[in-house]
Amino acid sequence: MKSLFRVALLTCLFTLTSAYAQEELEPALTPVAGLPPAAAFELKDLEGDVHVLADYRGRVVVLNFWATWCPPCRREMPSMQRAYEELRDHGVEMLAVDVGEDEETVFQFTADYPVEFPLLFDMDSKVVQSYPVKGLPTTYIIDKQGRIAFQAIGGRDWDDAALLEEIIRLQKAP
Amino acid sequence: MNKIRDIVTALLLVPLCAGASEEGIDDRTGLPRWDAAGDDVRVRLVQRLPDQTRAFFIGRGFNAAQVDRIAGHCVLQTIIYNDGGTPIVLDIANWSARVDDRPGDATVQPRLMSDWQQEWTEAGVGNGPRIAFRWALFPNQQEFAPGDWNMGMTTWPVPPGSELDVHIRWVADGKPHELVVDNVRCAQAAANSVPNQ
16 A cells, blocks of 8 residues: 555656656647738838838748747747758748837847847837737747748747758748 | 555545645746646746836836836736647636635735726826736736747735735636646735735
């Protein structure tokens, strides 16, 4: 009987510790049913250049909504940069839309989190509200036809091999 | 007879433990945090200090009286993971907390975004601070696909220093689920107000 209790207690401890030790983020991308069209936008980046979503038609776009104060957004930024280094060679674009902050705040942020992909400004939050975003970060994978193919709510390890493969496969699709 | 009782007790132990909450220290903030897991959902609640909350919202354009209103609540950084294979639907209007182990109906609900935004509208708070507030709070309603997770503040209308048993509720496959995070301690107030609702 003692051994039965021991097994039960060990199982209990395993349940608790394994649940909380799981710090690795899942690489999951969720397919979006019906492939809805991605809402059009024109937003400026840190250099003042205007990015028009429609100009990226024919290329897969990783569209990330974030803010500097958001811990999971900060956490996923380095992996987004690593993913960008891989994806740009395949013709995939990455755009990170900061929600509600100004250039100075984001400029300071880039000192600690240097990235090469465009950081865009949605200061009045109009663009984020044209997408079904409920919390930050949220990321959409937009296919070559300008449709939302996948979404990810919460941070991801964007340089995960399986996740990259999914995006590259979408870029290679007709 | 005793053997049967022991076997039943042992079999009950595992599911009970799977729903238990565990206290620790959040490695990012050094503040107390409470974890619970069950039915393929993990929850982490992290204590926020009133001054931490004041500093955050002052930095986003709220004035001193307004940040005191927020920091007068029990503010918990709330993180939820969907670890299962089924989408889950959250609506924090369905969440509640028992306060200080009071018996009976002494429960509170988290203050909703709509109530806060109405207050900010009446107070003439500008668009910038309101946008920051909207994205800093845990979304009031959200669907998490498998692998999704999110974090944000929840604000509970109880005095700082209160102790809460927080009941997190969600729906998966059309069925309601609940996870209780026990003995969550709101940070003590350094000074200032208690919410009046």
